[in-house]
Amino acid sequence: MTSRKSTAVAGGGIFHWLMQDTMDGLRRRRAVLGYLFLLPTLLGIFIFTAGPVFVSFGLSMFQWNIFKPPDFVGLENFERLLEDRRVIIGLGNTVKFTILAVCSQVSIGLILALAVHRISRVWLRYYFRTAFFLPLLMSGASVAVFMGYIFHKEFGPLNYYLTLLGLPQIPWLTNSDLVMISIAIISAWRNLGFTFLIFLGGLSNLSQEVLDAADVDGAQGLRRLWSVVIPLLSPQILFATVTGVIGALQVFDEPYIMTRGGPGNASRTLVMVMYEHAFKDIEFGYGSAIAIVVFLMILVMSIVQMWLWRNRVFYQ
């Protein structure tokens, strides 16, 4: 009886504490409401993102093929990583792809946004916005399948038109030196819409006073772009670069479907190596160790980018 009474009092206490008709009570109610709205997302992140990350950390210390109980091996999987040629090649290919894809996504996205922003006809602006954004709505797998046909050396339409122009056939996906460039082009084409929209949104919100002041000071053309517009767009550029790098470091769909990492290992990425070890070779411990490396790479790269840009981003 005593405990029931105390529980009821405690329950009532919290209720009164929350429902107090004071400014503090109002603040508490708003805070609780805010947390309630956040709760589904936080739960989702904890269960589907943070949880698996912690489990991966644990798994990376085991040798486990799902059919037999896991064996604790300590840091053995990480030692094996250092000697695994495929992992090292995958890492190199991933970095190469990230540089190519992010640079082209950000620079071409910016150029297109600047061009479309200058179009005065609203319907034309909508048309280009839709056209550049549409590829982003397509699945990576389907893009990879049809791009595989378009970029096919002998039977692809791209080389067909090149030969009509008297140019030689280019082994886009079957030459070790070209394959990562081709995949970066395809990836940039698909993801361009995202950076384009970010920049277009940024351009629409540029402070007119600053632009007018630049005009008064005689800043025109490239000088105005370089000294005024780009600095003002720096938050968008940082955002596009960081998200682009995060996405590029996880590249999988396009190289896996178009080349399966070939020719040889020329387009084998780190996430592909992780997939092959975890799911094809059923080495979940080793696969988790590679996943941890990818995770740390993304974390470090994001921190480095934020640090490098710390004095170059201007928030209006």
Place this chain on the structure above:
Amino acid sequence: MSAEKKMSRRDLLKMAAAGGTGLVMSGLPVRVIAQDMVTIKVQTAGLGDNSLQPVADIQMARNPNVNVEWVVLTGIDHEEVAAKILALVAAGESIDVGYAATEACQLFAGQGLAAPLDDRITSDPDQDFWTDFFSDVHPSLTEAMMYEGSLYEPPRDFNAANMYFNTNVLAENGFEVPGEEWTKDDFLEIARGTTKKDDSGNTEVFGYAWTNRLWGSWMPWIFVAGGNLYTEERAPGGEWVWDGYYEGDMAADGRGGGFRWREPVANSSEVVEALQLVVDLWQEGVTPDIAMGTGQTLTGFYSTGLLCMTPAGGFWAGRLGNEGMAKGDFDVQYWPNWRNQKHQFGTGGHWLSTTSTAPDEAWDFMKIEVSHDGFQSSIFFNPVIITTPSRRSYSQANAFETTGPANSDVFYGTLDDHPSTSPIPAPPWSNPMTTIFTTYTGFAMSGEMGPQQALDEMQAELESLTNREGRKYYQE
């Protein structure tokens, strides 16, 4: 008055409780019936969830308490489907019946995911069924589904690597479909003779093409050159099937309890020669750049007259028809003779999961699938052949009457008339083995490595893999 009475919160709760109780009560009989229903989950690949519906219909008609659910897993090739099955199991999902080709049969058996079927077959009261089945299925197909003495899958289909010809391209260049005894030199003459290049040296019509994978690929050349990726050994055991169901069948003599692929021999001189042959053809422009993929990748190029020859099995007959190629537009022949005419094949079928909660019903499904009723209703064999039936009686010329090819007798003849024919090497670690095989094939076919270097490095990786994995799976 009563009409004006407002419903109180208490009334609402009472009504909700009464309604809920009613729903639960009304649901009880349904649940009782549902408890008697047995649901089996069958994994299918490629053609979607209705590909095996006729088989399920037969089972559900015979036993109305069985419900068949499909688990559709598709992949670019067999090893990818196998990886997806493993991922599914890792995620805690279970299937009762899975499909695997030779590529993954020992993989699932070796992991203990597939159950041996020996006892189910030998203790089946309907022994006539099994006597009839095995008498209709070549022993090499049965042996290819065995692992360490036990059978894990009754073979449903198979495909041997034969050579397909676009007869129109042959005729345009003054060639005919060669005879059964044709040789590697005959092949080279046709391949070079049918290749057409434009003024700038780009090839417009290719004499020969293949895709980078385990089955098909350049593996047939390895076999006829006298090599293999691994040494071929036979596990002991299997007498129950050879003595019990194949007695008197000469083709069953000397067979054991399944293959053991233990020692990699990927850089033997025969394998190097085979790789050199296909590299030379690529450098000459007779074959296009080699990409990953299955035979399906080349179907379009073949049917539009851009390609003369390619390795494929009976599965191409119906598929080329579906691509619009008329009967007579293509034909098939045995693989050409080099040092021998040893053919390679892969076979496929369903396996029973050791985690099945309804193994008896799952086994019934598997049995129906390989029965005459199953074969007569299967969309894999009707209305056209899209994979070669394992049962000889369904692989005869009449099965290919509407589609061709004229030489369709080579499909089963590869097994019946070529005793050296054997399965592609597919040990329990076939998935990483295939990755290594296709990777170094890619190195050689892109000119990044010479054949000898590529195969030396392939051999080193296969040795390392086999040392790591091999001892776990084959008994000493």
